[in-house]
Amino acid sequence: MVSNISKRKLFEILFKGLPIGCFLVDKNLKIIAFNESAEELTGWKEKEALGRPCREVLKSSLCDKFCPLEESARLKRSFIARDATITSRFGEEIPICFSSSTVFDDEGHVEAGIEIFRDVGANKRLQTLRNRIISVFAHDIKTPIAVTGGLAKRLLDEKVGPLNEKQREYLKLILKESTGIENLVNELLELLHIESGRISKEQTTVNLSVFIKEIVDEIAPKAREKGIKIREDAETDLLPIYLDKIQIKRVLINLLDNAIKYSDPGKEIELSAHKKDGWLILEVKDQGIGIPEDDLPHVFEYFYRGKNSKKVADGTGIGLASSRAIVETNGGRIWVKSKEGQGTTFFIRLPFSPDP
Numbered sequence: 012m013v014s015n016i017s018k019r020k021l022f023e024i025l026f027k028g029l030p031i032g033c034f035l036v037d038k039n040l041k042i043i044a045f046n047e048s049a050e051e052l053t054g055w056k057e058k059e060a061l062g063r064p065c066r067e068v069l070k071s072s073l074c075d076k077f078c079p080l081e082e083s084a085r086l087k088r089s090f091i092a093r094d095a096t097i098t099s100r101f102g103e104e105i106p107i108c109f110s111s112s113t114v115f116d117d118e119g120h121v122e123a124g125i126e127i128f129r130d131v132g133a134n135k136r137l138q139t140l141r142n143r144i145i146s147v148f149a150h151d152i153k154t155p156i157a158v159t160g161g162l163a164k165r166l167l168d169e170k171v172g173p174l175n176e177k178q179r180e181y182l183k184l185i186l187k188e189s190t191g192i193e194n195l196v197n198e199l200l201e202l203l204h205i206e207s208g209r210i211s212k213e214q215t216t217v218n219l220s221v222f223i224k225e226i227v228d229e230i231a232p233k234a235r236e237k238g239i240k241i242r243e244d245a246e247t248d249l250l251p252i253y254l255d256k257i258q259i260k261r262v263l264i265n266l267l268d269n270a271i272k273y274s275d276p277g278k279e280i281e282l283s284a285h286k287k288d289g290w291l292i293l294e295v296k297d298q299g300i301g302i303p304e305d306d307l308p309h310v311f312e313y314f315y316r317g318k319n320s321k322k323v324a325d326g327t328g329i330g331l332a333s334s335r336a337i338v339e340t341n342g343g344r345i346w347v348k349s350k351e352g353q354g355t356t357f358f359i360r361l362p363f364s365p366d367p
């Protein structure tokens with residue numbers, strides 16, 4: 012058991028040494044403690060910040076619309092990992108991710124508020140740069156590829172004269188390759204669109220077991236071709252729920268497509284759906300080639316393909332990146348467990364809202 016004295020010391024050490032900005036305010040929102048990282052980020056020294064209203068120091072984009080500390084006291088709950096912008100003492104706008112909570116005394120009166128925040132500017136800048144590079148590249152390559160494919164098609168249709176066998180064979184190859192690149196470019200642009208969060212979210216009523224059956228029916232011909240059986244296991248007593256049917260279906264088709272691609276003929280796949288602690292949990296389990304340990308942390312990255320998968324099937328490494336973007340824009344999480352040679356299970360956790 013930690014004594015009261017050492018608890019206080021512990022708090023001071025933790026508070027001072029935290030590698031993220033942190034400050035405490037009294038019940039009037041005046042700053043009563045300000046750590047070193049907060050000094051670095053805001054440009055205010057502790058002794059200057061103490062006693063000032065926090066809005067004067069942070070000058071946050073939120074201060075005028077909604078004070079998270081006041082709201083946290085009013086609603087008696089914390090705000091975790093929200094985005095905002097603060098303005099440093101020298102006028103620099105800094106994007107931050109913050110959490111706010113209130114401390115109440117034994118009678119339930121507000122005693123103090125605590126705000127923790129970190130600079131997310133570097134991440135945002137990298138992401139913007141990455142998206143800009145991909146988007147410029149994809150748009151620039153789109154037109155020449157479409158023109159190449161169109162011309163190859165005209166030649167193949169003998170619009171400019173008869174072809175011999177060799178010429179026909181080469182032109183077919185040119186058309187196949189340019190169509191492949193065109194599809195890749197379109198998938199990339201769509202992935203950026205999903206990641207930007209600008210896709211329209213169409214939430215509809217879904218009966219889970221019917222939804223799961225519909226998905227399995229759609230992909231079944233592909234599985235049958237390879238002699239693979241798909242089992243479905245959806246909670247049937249589940250009341251209809253409300254979710255983005257089209258997008259979630261897309262994710263599950265992506266995962267089932269992988270499960271079929273990366274399994275040997277004759278194996279089984281299981282798609283299950285159940286409710287847990289207010290979340291909808293979806294699982295796609297296969298008995299396929301598995302993912303090597305070194306590749307596991309990377310499979311949701313753009314264009315990443317595991318070492319063992321390249322020998323087994325073609326692919327571009329976009330399916331999982333777009334699945335993750337869709338799940339996250341729908342407020343969920345996606346993760347994977349796998350052992351090379353022993354199969355793979357993908358899990359999805361989605362916020363579960365009952366039919367309104």
Ligand SMILES: Nc1ncnc2c1ncn2[C@@H]1O[C@H](COP(=O)(O)OP(=O)(O)OP(=O)(O)O)[C@@H](O)[C@H]1O
Pocket residue numbers: 269270273297299300301302310315316317318319320321325326327328329330331332355
């Ligand atoms: N069920 C699975 N079993 C084994 N490896 C898998 C499985 N699902 C994904 N992987 C690994 O993760 C990588 C990324 O998957 P992802 O779906 O993003 O790309 P892909 O299937 O290679 O290509 P595509 O963009 O056409 O879907 C795969 O190349 C493979 O190495």
Ligand SMILES: [Mg+2]
Pocket residue numbers: 265268269326330331
């Ligand atoms: Mg795939």
